[in-house]
Amino acid sequence: MQHWFSERVTERLLRYAVVDTQSDRSSTSRPTTPGQWDLLNIISSELQDLGITDISVLDEGFLIARIPPTNRRLEQVPAVGFMAHVDTAEDVSGRGVVPQVIKEYTGNDIPLGTSGYVLSPKEHPELLSCVGKDIITADGTTLLGADDKAGIAEIITAAEYLTARPELEHGAVELIFTTDEETGRGMDHFPVEKLRSRYCYTLDGPGRGTMEAECFNALKCDVIFTGVSYHLGNARGRMVNAVTMAASFISMLPQAESPEATDGRFGYYCPLTVTGDAEQASVTVFIRDFDRTEAVRRSEAVEQMARSVQSAFPGGAVRVETLWQYENMYDAISRDPKVLDVLKRSIASAGITPEMTSIRGGTDGARLTAMGIPAPNIFSGGFNYHSRYEWACADYMAEASRVVVETVLQWAREE
Ligand SMILES: [Zn+2]
The missing domain is CATH 3.40.630.10 (Zn peptidases)
Incomplete structure (x- = not known):
């Protein structure tokens, strides 16, 4: 058979x-x-x-x-x-x-x-x-x-x-x-x-x-950075670069909580795509965890990091859109x-x-x-x-x- x-x-x-x-x-x-x-x-x-x-x-x-x-x-x-x-x-x-x-x-x-x-x-x-x-x-x-x-x-x-x-x-x-x-x-x-x-x-x-x-519990955060673009020759003190804001945000994600660094029952953040230019950039972050409260904690942490970037780049703005993908x-x-x-x-x-x-x-x-x-x-x-x-x-x-x-x-x- x-x-x-x-x-x-x-x-x-x-x-x-x-x-x-x-x-x-x-x-x-x-x-x-x-x-x-x-x-x-x-x-x-x-x-x-x-x-x-x-x-x-x-x-x-x-x-x-x-x-x-x-x-x-x-x-x-x-x-x-x-x-x-x-x-x-x-x-x-x-x-x-x-x-x-x-x-x-x-x-x-x-x-x-x-x-x-x-x-x-x-x-x-x-x-x-x-x-x-x-x-x-x-x-x-x-x-x-x-x-x-x-x-x-x-x-x-x-x-x-x-x-x-x-x-x-x-x-x-x-x-x-x-x-x-x-x-x-x-x-x-x-x-x-x-x-x-x-x-x-x-x-x-x-x-x-x-x-x-x-x-996993799965959330997706789209983090959208809005800068102020300027002619690069006169940009000093005026330009706010959305690309730099996005890079600064990504550098805050804990590398020890990435898919590359975890297995078994540990969850993670994963920045999966980056797009944009000096005026607007966006980063998509996947959050995964078996434990629901841990997944929610990570999405709150993403919001916190976004706010930190915003205050470090006066004139720029950061917005987070979070979506539950599955539970x-x-x-x-x-x-x-x-x-x-x-x-x-x-x-x-x-x-x-x-x-x-x-x-x-x-x-x-x-x-x-x-x-x-x-x-x-x-x-x-x-x-x-x-x-x-x-x-x-x-x-x-x-x-x-x-x-x-x-x-x-x-x-x-x-x-
Ligand atoms: Zn399959």
Whole structure:
């Protein structure tokens, strides 16, 4: 059975990886790039081929498909959703992906196509846990897109398994495919009222066997500096340079609380973009922390630093616009522990030891949880996301797909 899953998820990942679905933070269209529609349409026709008839591709950039309960008695089982995103990150190109499959990996360095880049177990020791298994990479010129096309492949393969076996008893299952997860704005327009799921699982985590019910609290501060520009020849005592103000602000951010200097449960400030000129400049700072009060403390500190800069540059002005991007889903999920209990049992019955980890980031699941549908995250078998060194293990992907099947069946057993 593992072999069947492994073949199906690999074949699907290879097919989806070549579709350029990179999202674009600067775009205002929905989804932000047209390639994302292409993959939603491919998914839609694949689901139709599996005999699934209830498929909606929504204008907001979502696909929701439903597999009905096996029989009327199972209508009482809570509907459960599985979710993955079609877009890939902006960090590395996703155009013209050329995936390669390394069969029965030997533990040696893997040349990424002819690019000169090498994926080596010396820098990426997780590779050594996959000796003898099949590994999928790109060719070094792009990312692979296993984040999150591995998740899509796993969900659809699980749907293929279930729809071909009407004797397996389960409740209603929803398959949800989203766009623009990587921009952080994809879920802004999610029509949650169209969903019947009481619980949902996002397949968007790296590695194997992990389940994640905790993510960062996330705030974004846009700090806008207004200076006074002047002819540089006569600027003495008159000009207030917004670029210098922005630089002064950035230098106040504590370097010990940056993403480069933290891991585990420590949060951070990260100045992510700087734009502008002498008259106006702006700095975008991301604030992240598992603890809500710490996240709020950091946003207050940003306000304080902004005020200090303003008083150090008479005539200049500083303004801060703060936005909550997403919240730690832990509290909401732990109020309804069954969603994790069922998952834990399902991972174990797929023969894997479940491991609870925290996401140093967010997922669409965190946004969905905030909308009232608890949505922890499941591993999807990929590594080195957002990088040209991204890779996936076919066996781990197969296991993730089996966890989806097990979870569906487990919910029916619980009733
Ligand atoms: Zn992802």
